[in-house]
Amino acid sequence: MAGEPVNVNEFEELARKVLPKIYYDFFSGGAEDQYTLKENIEAFRRITIRPRILLDVSKIHMSTIILGHKTSAPIIVSPTSSHQLAHPEGEVATARGAAACNVIMGVAFTSTCTMEEVASSCKAVRFIQTFAFEREITANMVQRAERNGFRAIILTADTPRLGRKEADIKNKMISPPFKNFEGFISTEAVSDKGSNVEAYAAETLDPSFCWKDIAWLKSITKLPILIKGVLTGEDATKAIEAGVAGIIVSNHGARQLDYTPATISVLEEVVLAVQGKVPVLLDGGIRRGTDIFKALALGAKAVLIGRPVIYGLAAKGETGVKQVIEMLKNELEQTMALAGCRTVDDITRSHVNTETERFLCRM
Ligand SMILES: Cc1cc2nc3c(=O)[nH]c(=O)nc-3n(C[C@H](O)[C@H](O)[C@H](O)COP(=O)(O)O)c2cc1C
Numbered sequence: 001m002a003g004e005p006v007n008v009n010e011f012e013e014l015a016r017k018v019l020p021k022i023y024y025d026f027f028s029g030g031a032e033d034q035y036t037l038k039e040n041i042e043a044f045r046r047i048t049i050r051p052r053i054l055l056d057v058s059k060i061h062m063s064t065i066i067l068g069h070k071t072s073a074p075i076i077v078s079p080t081s082s083h084q085l086a087h088p089e090g091e092v093a094t095a096r097g098a099a100a101c102n103v104i105m106g107v108a109f110t111s112t113c114t115m116e117e118v119a120s121s122c123k124a125v126r127f128i129q130t131f132a133f134e135r136e137i138t139a140n141m142v143q144r145a146e147r148n149g150f151r152a153i154i155l156t157a158d159t160p161r162l163g164r165k166e167a168d169i170k171n172k173m174i175s176p177p178f179k180n181f182e183g184f185i186s187t188e189a190v191s192d193k194g195s196n197v198e199a200y201a202a203e204t205l206d207p208s209f210c211w212k213d214i215a216w217l218k219s220i221t222k223l224p225i226l227i228k229g230v231l232t233g234e235d236a237t238k239a240i241e242a243g244v245a246g247i248i249v250s251n252h253g254a255r256q257l258d259y260t261p262a263t264i265s266v267l268e269e270v271v272l273a274v275q276g277k278v279p280v281l282l283d284g285g286i287r288r289g290t291d292i293f294k295a296l297a298l299g300a301k302a303v304l305i306g307r308p309v310i311y312g313l314a315a316k317g318e319t320g321v322k323q324v325i326e327m328l329k330n331e332l333e334q335t336m337a338l339a340g341c342r343t344v345d346d347i348t349r350s351h352v353n354t355e356t357e358r359f360l361c362r363m
C-alpha cells in the first residue's frame, strides 16, 4: 500500500507490518475454523442499499443519544483487551482518540492500563466491560467503575470459558499483565508451555453465572447494564425480563463460538423481540460507513468497532485511533447524503434489501 491509508482495511495492513506476528494473530484471529470471522464481513456485502434521490442533503446530522449520552455519531469503541500489545500507551491512547472524536469508549476490564489510568486520561464517556467473573472481582470492578465516573457496565455474557483461537495456542501467546486484577490473582505474565490467556480466564471466570445473577449485579450498582453477546430473539426476551438497559448483538468478533451467524444476519430477529423497550446495539465486521448505515437500517441504535480501532492504535497510537473513527464517520456521512438521509432517524428499514429481498418489489 502506497501513501496514507484511505480506509480502515488499509489500517489493518499497516498494523500487520508494525506488529510482531504473534500479536497480529492475537488481534486478528477468530475461533477454530474462523467461519464466523469471515461471515461477519461477508454478510454485510450481501445487503444492498435502497437510496432515495432529490432530497435536501446539504446538511447531514449523525449525532445521536445513547443511554442519555449525546455522541457525535452512532459509533462506540468496542471493549477489547491488551492494548499495550498494540502500542505502549495502550487504552489511555485509545480513550483519548475516542474523546477527540466525541464517541463513547468501551473499556475492557482485561485492559493493560488500569481503569483509574484510563479514567484520568481524558473526558470520553466511558463504559466498563466485565465478564461473568467471580463475585468478589465483579464487586470490586463495580465500586471502581462508580468511583471513576464510568457511565455503564457492559456484561459480556458469551464467555463462560474462553473460545479456542488456534493461532494463539500454536504461538504460545502470552498475555500482558491485566492490572485491574491486582490483589485477586497474580498479574505477572508467566511464560511457559502455552497461551496464558486461557489460564487467566480459567482463574477468574464463573461459568455458573446465569440469568438470575443479573439481579445480584443490579443490586450492587446503580449503573445501567448492557448485555453483550445476544444472538437470538429468545435471549433478547430474557435480557429484557432481567432488566437490562440495552442489548449488544455480538458474537465477540467471532472469537468465542465458531459457526454462529454473522451478527448483522440476526440483528432484526433481536430488534423484533425487543420491541423498542431498550436500545439494541451491534458489533462484528463493521469496516465501512455503509456497514453502519445497514445496521442502523435494520434497527441498531449504534454500532461498536473492535479490531479497526486496535489497528489504528498499532499503526499510529492515539492519532491512528482518531483517524479510524473519523474515517468511519466520514463514510457514514457520505452514505447518508447519497442515500437521502439527513439524520440517523431518517434511516429506515426500507433503505436496505437483505439477501432474501434482493428481487422483491416493494411497490
Ligand atoms: C483482540 C480482541 C480482544 C477482545 N477483548 C474483548 C474483551 O476483553 N471483552 C469483550 O467483551 N470483548 C472483547 N473482544 C470482542 C470485541 O468487543 C467485539 O465484540 C469484536 O471485536 C467486534 O468485532 P470486530 O472486531 O469485527 O469489530 C475482543 C476482540 C478482539 C479482536
Ligand SMILES: CC(C)CC(=O)C(=O)O
Pocket: 081, 110, 162, 197, 201, 252, 255
Ligand atoms: C483476555 C480475553 C478474555 C479477551 C477477549 O475477550 C478476547 O481476546 O476475545
